[in-house]
Every structure is written in C-alpha cells, then in structure tokens.
Amino acid sequence: MAENQQTPVHLRTASPLIFRAVRFEALLPRLLRRNVLAASFFLFILIGAIYLVLAVAAYTSFESGVIQGFRNIIGGIALVLAGPLWFLIVAEFYFLTTSRSEPLWDASLADGEKTFYCNYGAARRLWRLDAFRKDEVDVAVLYQTFLEDTFTKQLFLRLGVPWSDVGEFLGAKEKRLPISRDLLFQTLVYEAHEARSEVVTAREFALLLFDLDKDFESFLFQYEIRKDTLLGAADWVSTLIQLEQSRLRWWERALLGRMPTFGASLLFGYTYTLDKFAHDVRAGGQGAIIPKGAVHVAELSEIAEILARSAQANVLLVGEPGSGKMAILEQLTRLILEGAAPAPLWQKRLVTMDTMALTATTKQKGDLEALVIKVMNEASIAGNIVLILERFPEFIESAAYLGVNAVTLLEPYLEGTQLQVVALSDKEQFHRTLETNPTITKLFEKVEVKEPEGASTVFILEESAYDLEKRYPVVVSYQALLASTDLADRYITDGAMPEKAIDLLERAITQAVAAGERVVEKRHVERAVEERTHIPVQKASGKEVEQLLKMEGTLHQRIIGQHVAITAIANALRRARSGLHAGKRPIGSFLFLGPTGVGKTETAKALAQIYFGSEDLMVRFDMSEFQGPEGVNKLIGSFDTGEPGALANALRAHPFSLLLFDEFEKSSREVVNLFLQILEEGFFTDARGKRVSARDTIIITTSNAGSNLIWDMVRQGKDPALLQKEVVDAIRQEGIFAPEVLNRFDAVVVYEPLDKEKLQHVARLLLAELAAHLKKQDIELVITDDLIAKVVEIGFDPVMGARPMRRAITDRVEQIIARKLLDGSLQRGQTFQFTPEEVSKL
Amino acid sequence: MPAVVFFEYLVWQYGDGIREYANAWLNIHWFLWRVFSVPLLLRTFFAPFRRTGEHYKRGFDPAAIAQTFLINMITRFVGMVVRAVLVAVALLFQTFALVGGALLLVFFMTAPLVIPISVLTGIVVMIV
Missing domain, CATH: 1.20.120 (Four Helix Bundle (Hemerythrin (Met), subunit A))
Incomplete structure (x- = not known):
C-alpha cells in the first residue's frame, strides 16, 4: 500500500x-x-x-x-x-x-499524467460504499454485494471456487475494513494502472479486497489462487461483461460499422473458376476480448502496409503450422470490413485458394498451366482480390512433378498491380524451397509470424473459450486457460502456439463434457495432456505416492546392493513428481560408473518397468556406434541426406521414457556437446530445425571408466563411501570426462563390484526368473541353497560380475530341464527339484 | 431517492437525452449510407456491370469496333440500372429512417406526457 x-x-x-x-x-x-x-x-x-x-x-x-x-x-x-x-x-x-464509462480520476504516474475512467461496475461499488460523501469507507460492505452481483458470481465460477464455499465465507465475515477515501481512490487507480488499463472496473475492487483483507486472501489461497490469478480472472470476467453491455448499445458506430456492405460488389468482376478452388476468408472475431496490441500486432500491420502498396504488394507469410497465420488474415478481413484497414484495402476480398486441389484436378502439364492462368486471370480482372496461396512451397513442388514451373507462371501476375498475393509457408519448407529462389525473394516480401508468448496465448484462449462455451455446455475456469498455456508449451512438442494450447483446451472440454461436469478445471487439462503424451502431469496420488515412497525397496527387489545408486535415482524421481523438479532439465540424469555385470543396465531396466510401466520404454543406445564426426548426425538427423536421427525419432515416439546410453566414454566430442545442451536445457534442435524435448525422460549413461581403480580399491578393502569420491576424482583427473560434463549430471554413481555374498542373491533372483518362466508351463521349480551355491561357483568371475552367472543358468540349469521336458520325465503339473547328484554334475 | 431519480431523468430527457437520440439517429443514417455503399455507387455510376466488357482489338475493323462499343455500352447500361435500383432502395430506407426517426423523436420528447395520456386514453376507450 x-x-x-x-x-x-x-x-x-x-x-x-x-x-x-x-x-x-x-x-x-x-x-x-x-x-x-x-x-x-x-x-x-x-x-x-x-x-x-x-x-x-x-x-x-x-x-x-x-x-x-x-x-x-x-x-x-x-x-x-x-x-x-x-x-x-x-x-x-x-x-x-x-452507464457509459466516465473519466473520473487524473493521476500523476511515472509515465506521465493519465486519466482513469470509472465504469458502471466500479460506480455501483463506489455508490454502495458511499465514497463521495464519507472521508472513511468500510470496504467490507463490498462483501454484501457478492451474493447478488453478476461480476462476483462469474468471477468465482471462473476461478473454480464453489458458490456454497463463498456463501460460507461470507457468512463468517464480521469485521470492518475501514480505509480513507483518498487511499481507496489511490489503490483503485494503482491497481488499474498495474493491470495496464485506464478503466477502473469491478476487477480493481476484487484486488482491493485481496490486498486489504487477509481472510479473503487465505480463503482464495485454499484454492491455489494467487493475486496474479485473481487479476487475470477478474480481467477476463470484466471484459466479458463489458462486451455484453457494449453490444446492447447497438446504435453506436463501433457496432454498426462491423456489418458487411453489399453495394460495392457490383464494381468488381465475377470469379467463377477461382470460386471452385477457393473461399473467402471469414472475418475474425478477435479484438473483442484480446486487448489491442497483445497478439500478432506487428505482423498484422506489416501485412496491411505491404498490401496497401501500389505495386509488387505480395506477402510471403512464414510461420510454423498453428502459429496463427490464418488468424492474422482473418483479423485483416475484419479490419477491412470495419473500414479500419489502410484505404487501398477497402472493398478488397481476401480469398484463400486450396493449391493442392488445383494440382489434384489436373493430370497433365498443359491442363495445369491452363487452369492456373484462367484462375489468375479471373482474380486479376475481378479487381478486388487478395489471393492467399495456402501451402505455397508444396504447390511449387507438386506443379514441378507435372513439369510446370509455377513461379514463372505466376510471375507476370505477381509483378502487376491488379492482384495481390499472400503466400503461406512453414519455416522448414521456406528454407528448403523458397529462400533459394531469387524470383520469389524479389517478388515477395517476407513476414515472419512469431509464436505468441504465454500472456498473449492466455488472451487468445480467453477468446477461444468464449467460442467453445457456445458449442459445449461448460464453463471454462481461468486456471484451465493457464494450465493449457503452460502444459501445451511444456509437454506438447508437435505444432506451435497458440494452436496446440487451443487444441489442448478443447480436449479438456470434451473430457469434462464426457464426465458430465460443468466446469472445466486445471485437472481436466492435466488429464488431457496425460492422455495425449502419456506423461504423468497430475499430482502424484494414491498408489503412485506409495510406489514413489517405497521406490528403493522396489528397485532392490531386482538390484542387489548398489545402495548409493538406488537412493540417488529414487530421490530424483520423488523430486520430479513432487513438483520440485527444475522445469527445463530432464527428470533425472545419471552417470553410472563401474565394471561390467554389476547391475547398471539392470537398474535402468528396473526403473523403466517401475516408473514408465514397461521395459519397452527404455531406449538403448550403444555409444560405440555414434563415434566420429557423423555420430551427431546419426542421433539428431542429417540435413544433407534428410535421414532422421535415432535419438530424435525415439523422443518423438516416446517423449516420456528412459534413455540408456551405454559406453558413454566412447562418444565423440560433438556428441558430448549435444549432451551438454540436453542435460542443461532439456531439448535439442534436430536437422530439420525442430525442437525435440527430452524434459520428460530419465537419462542414464553408463561407463566402464575407472573400473580398474574400483577393483584396486575394493581389493584394498576401502570404504564404499570413499570409493565414490575417489573414483570420480580419478576419472576427472584422467580427463576421461570433462568437468562440465560430470557437473551436468544429477548424480555420478559408482557401482561396486559384486562379492560372492551378493552374487548369491543375484543367483537367487536369476533362478526365480527361470522358475517364473516354468510356472507358465505349470511346472514348479524348487530353488535350493545347494543349487544357488553351485550356480555362483560356476558363474563367479570377479571381472565379469554377474553376467557369467546368467550364462551358467542358460547353459547348465536350463539344459537339464529342457532335456527332461523333451523326454517326458518332467510334465505339466509336476514339481521339480535338482537332486544333489544333479547339482554336483552341473 | 425516487424523486432524485425522476428529476435526474427529466434533466437528461431535455439535455443529454436529445443529444444521445440525435447521435443514434445520425448513426443509423450513416449505417444505411455505408451498407449500400452509396458514395461508391454514385462515383462509379456508369461503370460496366461486374467489370464485364470487351477490349478493342488491334487494327482498324469498323464492324469489330462497333460491336465492342455496343457490348460495352450495354454492360455500362446494365451497371447503371442495377446501381440506380440500389441507390433508390438506399434512399427509400433513408426516408423510412428519417420519417421513423422524426416520429420517434416526437414521442421521445413528449414521453412524460405521452405515457400517462396513452394509459388514460386506453382506460377511457375500454370504459366507453
């Protein structure tokens, strides 16, 4: 204050x-x-x-x-x-x-003198407070207006607060909240200024109560509503109410001016052939809810300026699919209709042509050429056409298949003054097909469509929600809009903003409708993300919480020993699912060091099974295959050959998975640099310039580096806790891994060699695996201590760890059982136990 | 408070109210003018209908020139007729708006009298 x-x-x-x-x-x-x-x-x-x-x-x-x-x-x-x-x-x-807004306050602000308006909602509250007759007002009086006030009802609905809870809160309100009138006005003006508005509305009064009344703040806190959320929701509700009210004043020029005119069409020619392949761009509704200048304003004014020129007024609109290229043109159509576009564009018709349909209907070069010329002639003679060529690079390519040089064909029209063309392209195709063509760069002026930022996307969603609510019987909460923006940005890797956020919101709405719920909340959006990406984004609950808390125990059912490694992994996962995970980086990244056969790969497999639900969600890369300068290309794809990268493909197919990189020390310098980015930023850019996210992966790299040192230290009987530090220091000094690489991992874990006692546990686990297989054939295998001891004796190899034991079981134990199954001495429903003789002969 | 509201209303009725009414009335005329694109129709009154017409061919061919001239005259005539119809419709709507607006203005200005008179007359008609 x-x-x-x-x-x-x-x-x-x-x-x-x-x-x-x-x-x-x-x-x-x-x-x-x-x-x-x-x-x-x-x-x-x-x-x-x-x-x-x-x-x-x-x-x-x-x-x-x-x-x-x-x-x-x-x-x-x-x-x-x-x-x-x-x-x-x-x-x-x-x-x-x-009841129109009235200029009521003049304020000296840092950015100069400003006049603030009082709208009807604010005036009602000021009148209720009797603010013009008293020096001190009790703002608690505002709570009395809550129950009968449209704004408040809509606000709590948009914030997802049950109306019964609001009633309970109001019932418990007794204390007064007196403030001076001057402070009241100053606060209202301050809040309006903070909201970048010149109109004081009911929104400012909601914020005033939040600032002054700790009870109100605590009440909202229960529903995870902070001041910025309250401000956003209040702003949205206030805008919607003002929109409805302004529509009632139908006689005002702002509204009448939006009606289309029809006399002018007589002036311009017919476009019979063009109309078969094209349709008029509809006027966008944007602008009613989205504040002026919030979205794509630079692109819109640049396009209008280019099209308003007398010659060579052609635009090449480049942007990712879904970034709002058509939305910009819809806004331009609206401006033209309202007479708000530059004068040369008045009476212009924006017509979007399906270029693919044009090539699809013709089979021969001559037919396509004749059709293109006919369509362009019509558009040119009509005199009021701004022709929008969708998927322009694809059109050029498909025309080239028929032997038609589309650019040469279009050139005379593009150079003339009769017709303006807006060609649309995504970035990749632009770089591949258009950028290298000098005729195109000469005839078109490029306008790049940028993806809107978070706050702008929320405004777009406010407008989309307004339309979607007309189609579905639901009310969208403000938190659902925020979640759609954040989660689409964070988890949806395909497409661009704002389309992917709008798509996510619509999915959440259909979910709510299917569940018979009336208010679309954050949880619906989270569920929609989970359904689409299979990434858990909702708060961990129930069985999952239990699983996370007992993760060490579950992992130890498959991994013998290696307490340090297991604890590091379990801690990383708990951190990720409790929301403490640093947003950008992968869920967890580990470097496992140790000799072969000590359980490094087995840990990764167990983790994939427990956390991701299947070992199939572990993608393994043998880094010896990614050596040399071309190693990076194999991972991210090659621009020259167009071959996709193995890592990029794996992440696109399974963004929520475990990536295991074996023999990491064999990676080339370029590959290590790629890892530095992935581990720090959580994404990389593939050969086609597309971002690939690795934020929802667990990255495990393994290496045998330092194995000899580990053995030496174990033989000397050193403490395992010291082992960890000394091995990491040693490999750092030897320069096997650069310090910046080691520092990027969440944990560098040293796996200890397995002694005989641990190998006995491993043997029991391996034999239990075999028993489980036999169980499927209704045969019970009895695992005795003698059998375990024999397997350890055969398979014990201090250098190779537990690996020879698996071979021993396959070669010896399984062989005997297989023979018995074949000769019929072991049949379904029987219990089998190795005799001491059989054990000794193994 | 009812007296205050009534007094405020009366002050508005013969002050801001008349201005607001006049603005709304003008806006409707502006809208009708704009929706029929009357200025544009007048500016291009003799232009060919829908840009139909022919270009004169090269060379001196009196028959071809006469034919093209005739076709262009016809398209211009059709254009003029269609425009004239549209302008006439627009003027008709403007007249409706003018007469209707003036009538409503009379009712608006005399509302404090018209409303009780209407109710009283209605009662009298029913009784008699």
Missing part, C-alpha cells in the same frame, strides 16, 4: 454522472425492467394482432355490437400497454446511455 499512497490522484468531480445509472438501477433493477419489457412487448404484439383482426371484421357483414365492444376493449388494452412499453424502452435507453 505504501507505493499506492505515493500516487497523487485528483478527483474530477464530486458527483459523477454515471451515478444516475446506478441510482436508476437501484430503483428499477435491470432484470425486472428487461423481463417486464419483454413480456409487455409480446403482449402488445398479441393484442395488436387481435385488434387488427377485429378491425378487418368491422368491414365485413359479420360486424356486430359485441365484436365492436370487444374491439374497443382490446384497443384500450393496447393503449394502456403502449404507455409502459414506451416508458421501458426510453428507460433502457436512459440507462444504457448514462
């Missing part, structure tokens, strides 16, 4: 004219007025119709005294009704003209 007090605010008048509407509303509420007006109107029409029938009857032979008397009564009723009806019409006109 201290900052607000420093903002001097000058009140323009002590009796604002907008209060006339407020007082009138208090005397004759709008709802009552409109209901009575509608009822009187229909009654008046009905009575009028009856009167007309009777008047006609007066000229017929059926006229009688009864009918005449009845006609007089009806006429009298019509006159009696006409009076109040006219009164209500004039009263509505009075209310609508006096």
Whole structure:
C-alpha cells in the first residue's frame, strides 16, 4: 500500500454522472425492467394482432355490437400497454446511455499524467460504499454485494471456487475494513494502472479486497489462487461483461460499422473458376476480448502496409503450422470490413485458394498451366482480390512433378498491380524451397509470424473459450486457460502456439463434457495432456505416492546392493513428481560408473518397468556406434541426406521414457556437446530445425571408466563411501570426462563390484526368473541353497560380475530341464527339484 | 431517492437525452449510407456491370469496333440500372429512417406526457 499512497490522484468531480445509472438501477433493477419489457412487448404484439383482426371484421357483414365492444376493449388494452412499453424502452435507453464509462480520476504516474475512467461496475461499488460523501469507507460492505452481483458470481465460477464455499465465507465475515477515501481512490487507480488499463472496473475492487483483507486472501489461497490469478480472472470476467453491455448499445458506430456492405460488389468482376478452388476468408472475431496490441500486432500491420502498396504488394507469410497465420488474415478481413484497414484495402476480398486441389484436378502439364492462368486471370480482372496461396512451397513442388514451373507462371501476375498475393509457408519448407529462389525473394516480401508468448496465448484462449462455451455446455475456469498455456508449451512438442494450447483446451472440454461436469478445471487439462503424451502431469496420488515412497525397496527387489545408486535415482524421481523438479532439465540424469555385470543396465531396466510401466520404454543406445564426426548426425538427423536421427525419432515416439546410453566414454566430442545442451536445457534442435524435448525422460549413461581403480580399491578393502569420491576424482583427473560434463549430471554413481555374498542373491533372483518362466508351463521349480551355491561357483568371475552367472543358468540349469521336458520325465503339473547328484554334475 | 431519480431523468430527457437520440439517429443514417455503399455507387455510376466488357482489338475493323462499343455500352447500361435500383432502395430506407426517426423523436420528447395520456386514453376507450 505504501507505493499506492505515493500516487497523487485528483478527483474530477464530486458527483459523477454515471451515478444516475446506478441510482436508476437501484430503483428499477435491470432484470425486472428487461423481463417486464419483454413480456409487455409480446403482449402488445398479441393484442395488436387481435385488434387488427377485429378491425378487418368491422368491414365485413359479420360486424356486430359485441365484436365492436370487444374491439374497443382490446384497443384500450393496447393503449394502456403502449404507455409502459414506451416508458421501458426510453428507460433502457436512459440507462444504457448514462452507464457509459466516465473519466473520473487524473493521476500523476511515472509515465506521465493519465486519466482513469470509472465504469458502471466500479460506480455501483463506489455508490454502495458511499465514497463521495464519507472521508472513511468500510470496504467490507463490498462483501454484501457478492451474493447478488453478476461480476462476483462469474468471477468465482471462473476461478473454480464453489458458490456454497463463498456463501460460507461470507457468512463468517464480521469485521470492518475501514480505509480513507483518498487511499481507496489511490489503490483503485494503482491497481488499474498495474493491470495496464485506464478503466477502473469491478476487477480493481476484487484486488482491493485481496490486498486489504487477509481472510479473503487465505480463503482464495485454499484454492491455489494467487493475486496474479485473481487479476487475470477478474480481467477476463470484466471484459466479458463489458462486451455484453457494449453490444446492447447497438446504435453506436463501433457496432454498426462491423456489418458487411453489399453495394460495392457490383464494381468488381465475377470469379467463377477461382470460386471452385477457393473461399473467402471469414472475418475474425478477435479484438473483442484480446486487448489491442497483445497478439500478432506487428505482423498484422506489416501485412496491411505491404498490401496497401501500389505495386509488387505480395506477402510471403512464414510461420510454423498453428502459429496463427490464418488468424492474422482473418483479423485483416475484419479490419477491412470495419473500414479500419489502410484505404487501398477497402472493398478488397481476401480469398484463400486450396493449391493442392488445383494440382489434384489436373493430370497433365498443359491442363495445369491452363487452369492456373484462367484462375489468375479471373482474380486479376475481378479487381478486388487478395489471393492467399495456402501451402505455397508444396504447390511449387507438386506443379514441378507435372513439369510446370509455377513461379514463372505466376510471375507476370505477381509483378502487376491488379492482384495481390499472400503466400503461406512453414519455416522448414521456406528454407528448403523458397529462400533459394531469387524470383520469389524479389517478388515477395517476407513476414515472419512469431509464436505468441504465454500472456498473449492466455488472451487468445480467453477468446477461444468464449467460442467453445457456445458449442459445449461448460464453463471454462481461468486456471484451465493457464494450465493449457503452460502444459501445451511444456509437454506438447508437435505444432506451435497458440494452436496446440487451443487444441489442448478443447480436449479438456470434451473430457469434462464426457464426465458430465460443468466446469472445466486445471485437472481436466492435466488429464488431457496425460492422455495425449502419456506423461504423468497430475499430482502424484494414491498408489503412485506409495510406489514413489517405497521406490528403493522396489528397485532392490531386482538390484542387489548398489545402495548409493538406488537412493540417488529414487530421490530424483520423488523430486520430479513432487513438483520440485527444475522445469527445463530432464527428470533425472545419471552417470553410472563401474565394471561390467554389476547391475547398471539392470537398474535402468528396473526403473523403466517401475516408473514408465514397461521395459519397452527404455531406449538403448550403444555409444560405440555414434563415434566420429557423423555420430551427431546419426542421433539428431542429417540435413544433407534428410535421414532422421535415432535419438530424435525415439523422443518423438516416446517423449516420456528412459534413455540408456551405454559406453558413454566412447562418444565423440560433438556428441558430448549435444549432451551438454540436453542435460542443461532439456531439448535439442534436430536437422530439420525442430525442437525435440527430452524434459520428460530419465537419462542414464553408463561407463566402464575407472573400473580398474574400483577393483584396486575394493581389493584394498576401502570404504564404499570413499570409493565414490575417489573414483570420480580419478576419472576427472584422467580427463576421461570433462568437468562440465560430470557437473551436468544429477548424480555420478559408482557401482561396486559384486562379492560372492551378493552374487548369491543375484543367483537367487536369476533362478526365480527361470522358475517364473516354468510356472507358465505349470511346472514348479524348487530353488535350493545347494543349487544357488553351485550356480555362483560356476558363474563367479570377479571381472565379469554377474553376467557369467546368467550364462551358467542358460547353459547348465536350463539344459537339464529342457532335456527332461523333451523326454517326458518332467510334465505339466509336476514339481521339480535338482537332486544333489544333479547339482554336483552341473 | 425516487424523486432524485425522476428529476435526474427529466434533466437528461431535455439535455443529454436529445443529444444521445440525435447521435443514434445520425448513426443509423450513416449505417444505411455505408451498407449500400452509396458514395461508391454514385462515383462509379456508369461503370460496366461486374467489370464485364470487351477490349478493342488491334487494327482498324469498323464492324469489330462497333460491336465492342455496343457490348460495352450495354454492360455500362446494365451497371447503371442495377446501381440506380440500389441507390433508390438506399434512399427509400433513408426516408423510412428519417420519417421513423422524426416520429420517434416526437414521442421521445413528449414521453412524460405521452405515457400517462396513452394509459388514460386506453382506460377511457375500454370504459366507453
């Protein structure tokens, strides 16, 4: 509040004219007025119709005294009704003209003198507070307006707060919240200025209560509503209400000017052939909710400026699919309709042509050439066409297949002044096909469409939600909009903003509709993301929480020993699922060091099974295959050959997976640099210039580096805790891995060699695996200590770890069982146990 | 408060109210003028209909020149007729707006009298 007090605010008048509407509303509420007006109107029409029938009857032979008397009564009723009806019409006109925003405060701000307006919602609240007659006001009075106020009802609905809870909160409110009138005005102006608005609305009063009343703040805190969320939701609701109110003043030029004109079409030519392959761009509705200058404003004005030129007024609009290229052209159409576009564009028709349909309908070079010339001639002669060529690079390529040079064919039209062309392209195709063509770069002016930022995307979603709510029986909460923006940006790797956020919101809406729920909340969006990407984004709950808390135990069921490694992994996963995970980086990244056969790969497999639900979601890369300068190309794809990269493909197919990179020390310098980016930023750019996200992966790299040192230290009987530090220091000093690489991993974990005791546990696990296989054939295998001891004895190799043991089981144990199965001495339903003789002969 | 509201209303009725009414009335005329594109139709009154017409061919061929001239005259005539119809329709709407607006203005200005008179007359008609 201290900052607000420093903002001097000058009140323009002590009796604002907008209060006339407020007082009138208090005397004759709008709802009552409109209901009575509608009822009187229909009654008046009905009575009028009856009167007309009777008047006609007066000229017929059926006229009688009864009918005449009845006609007089009806006429009298019509006159009696006409009076109040006219009164209500004039009263509505009075209310609508006096309830316009009024300039009320002048404030000296850092960016100069500014005038702030008071809208009707704010005026109602000021009147309720009696702020113009008292030096001190009790803002707690505002709570009394909550229950009957449209703004408040909509606000809590948009914030996803149950109305019953609001009622309970209001019921418990008793204390007063007195503040001086000057402070009230200063705070309102300050909040409006902070919201980048010059109009004080009901929004500022909601923020005022949030600032002044800790109880209100705590109440909202229960629903995870912070001040910025409240501001965003209040701004949205306030805009929607103002939009509805402004539409009631239908006689104002701003609204009448949006109606299309029709006389001008006589001036321009017909386009019969073009119309078969094209349609007019509809006027976008954007602008009603999105604040001016918030989205694509630079692109829109640049396009309008180029098209308004007298010659070579062609635009090449380049942007990712879904970044809003067509939306910009729809806005331009709206500006043209409203007469707000530059004068040379008035009466212009933006027509979008399906270029693929053009090539699809022709089979031969001559046919396509004739068709293109015909269409372009028509468009040119019509005189008012701005032709939009969708998928322009693809059109050039498909025309080339038929032997047609589309650019040469279009060149005379593009050079002329009769026709303007807007060609659309995505970035990849632009670089591949268009950028290298000098004719195109000469004839077109490139305009790049940038993806809107987070705040702009939320505005776009506010407008989309407004349209979607007309199609689905739901109300979208503000948190759902925020979640759609954040989660689409974070988890949806295909497409561009804002389309992917809009798509996500629509998926969330259909989910809510399917579940029979009326309010679309954040959880619906999270579920939509999970369904689309299979990445868990909702808060961990129930069984998953239990699994996370017991992760070490679960992993130890498959991994013997290696406590340090298991703890590091479990900690990383708990951190990720509790929301503490640093947003950009992968879920977890580990470097496992140690000799072969100690459980490094097995740990990765177990983790894929436990965390991702299947070992199939572990993608393994043998880094010895990615050596040399071409190693990076194999991973991210090659620009020259167009071959996709193995890592890029794996991540696109399974963005939520475990990536295992074996023998990491064999990676080339270029590959290591790629890893530095992935581990730090969580993404890389593939050969086609597309971002590939690795943020929802666990990255495990393994290396045998330092194995000899580990063995030496184990033989010397050193403490495993010291082992960790000394091995990492040693490989750092030896320069096997650069310090910046080691520092990027969440943990560098040293795997200890397995001693005989641990190998016995491993043997038991491996034999249990075999027993599980036999169980499927209804054969019970009894695992005895003798059998375990024998397997360890055969398979023990201090250098190779547990690996020879698996071979021993396959070569010896499984062989005996296989023979018995074949000769019929072991059959389904039997229990099999190796005899001491059999064990000794193994 | 009812007295304050009534007084405020009366002040508005013969002050801001008239200005608001006049603005709304003018806006409707502006809208009708714009929606029929009357200035544009007048500016291009003799232009060919829908840009139909023919270009004169090269060389001196009196028959061809006469034919092209005739065709262009016809398309210009058709264009003029269609435009004239549209302008006439626009003027008709303007007249409706003018007469209707003036009538409503009278009712608007006399509303404090018209409303009670209408109710009283209605009652009288019913009784008599």
